Amino acid sequence: MSVVVITGGSAGAGKATALRFADAGYDIAVIARGDAGLEATRIDCERRGVRVQVISADVADAAAVMQAAHQIEEQLGEIAVWVNNAMCAVLSPFTTMSHDEFQRVTEVTYYGFVNGTRAALAVMRPRNRGVIIQVGSALAYRSIPLQSAYCGAKAAIRGFTDAVRTELMHEQSGIQLIMVQLPGMNTPQFAWARNKMGFAMQPVPPVYQPEVAAKAIYSVTLRPVRELWVGKSTLQSIVGQFLFPRFLDRLMVKKAWAGQLTSEPHFDNQPDNLFTPLQCHHHTHGRYGDGARNQALNIPSDLPGKALSCAAVVTGVVVLARWLQRKR
Template structure:
């Protein structure tokens, strides 16, 4: 609640995957949510879901690659729901293919959605938040902003760019002593419908690489990050290992991913010739938060829990350390007394 009214939250990419799970999470907390995505039918399905969960929603068909549409959506949100408290940039597109098999226009499209979409969303949000000197922008990023992998050069490049752009804007807000907050989430692989509809030149069905999580884990992280003052939140052990590995053993990772990254992102299932692609147009159908890989997807992240509770963990660790130090001193004193007596 903000000043006795429900929080006004904008979620891009709101009809499927992480965005849809975030919609559900905020709806359970009674938020007023603006749903931004391209598919009209799924927008209406998400809006109905919000109302069933106790929130309020408006559905705004929006292509995040088009700044004029994003700005018009932001204007409508404030007119119909009120001042925006939280803006969540999540919309994305990707292509799973070797770099030399990607057409230039397709590469640009991924960049326009996954990078420029975040820029336009941030621009529209700051235009309204800065004069009020309050608000939070959540950038749903990826561990791939630190450590790129094969077959996803457009997506990895866009996530690297998003991180750099966000850090630059954050320093400008710091310079102006603005209370508007920007936070980046470094996500691991997540079981979302992107693997069912992303454009690809591969022979076999794409899948998340390595250990991956259910979208509800990401949604909990988004909700928590939107109400904390962290600059960055790492979600999942794979993200943490990618960040650490890139810092200390980048060349080893190059060789490892060259050996495992191609097979590691494909199942044994051949791709049918009529496989849909959502790169330029939304793919119709009852897609929601989960993708096709429920089996094997993790439902909890110990690393996220530790990050959310680090203050208590540090306090408990300090208390334990002081207790052990006290015990050690007492034991040493007893030994000295015993030695003196003998």
């Protein structure tokens, strides 16, 4: 059986992804911090008849991630797919976020991907095969208020991934490096993120179930693409940012600030997972399932350019045909 590694795979989209690969017959390795969440994911995957290895490690620790990669290869065998997914966030204006908070989000959400990619390449390059998937977000292109650290990290992941991909292409490597940009998901992260706003956090609609993310992530192992945009809202955000960035700035001020907050009070002493994991039962779904979508339009990132090129060619042919008619 093939082996997949998923960082941050003990809850939310990461856990849904582990279950999706288990359903496809992959042996599963999960790297996360919380023992309770790891154990719950192990049990759920083993019920599907596959081998499972769970490792408690902080993805911000490069040595621990590298060690985990070698442990997985020793126990389960050759890693075919590595999914970088672990993240954390702080909901706060930049000016009220501490240096330590901003640094921690960056260490986990950005450097965690760097460390995971380095570990994956260390075991994949000698055999010149494998797939590395970076779980991104529409926020990698279009930032929103109150999420400066998280948006900065996601944008950094995109830049880092583009650079490493071209290096692999230069080497004529057989390793695929893919980024999957997700929309707002109904996951527990909104209950676990550090929140300094006084009101409970929610995903900006439209919201999708985590199985949508899992299906998209799994799909790129079957049909590799450079980058996959999941959901119409992701497509709109990315294309809109290129075409109408100032308009989207104003729209984010109007919609995204209040859109991330509910009317439910949130108190500063409520636990979060920024520096320490929450030792509780980790779920795949969050509290925002009402109206959450189970299907999404998936668009490869090169499709809009191809469509535009085709439209330009068709327009050119039509113009040329009319010009030739007039010449007659």
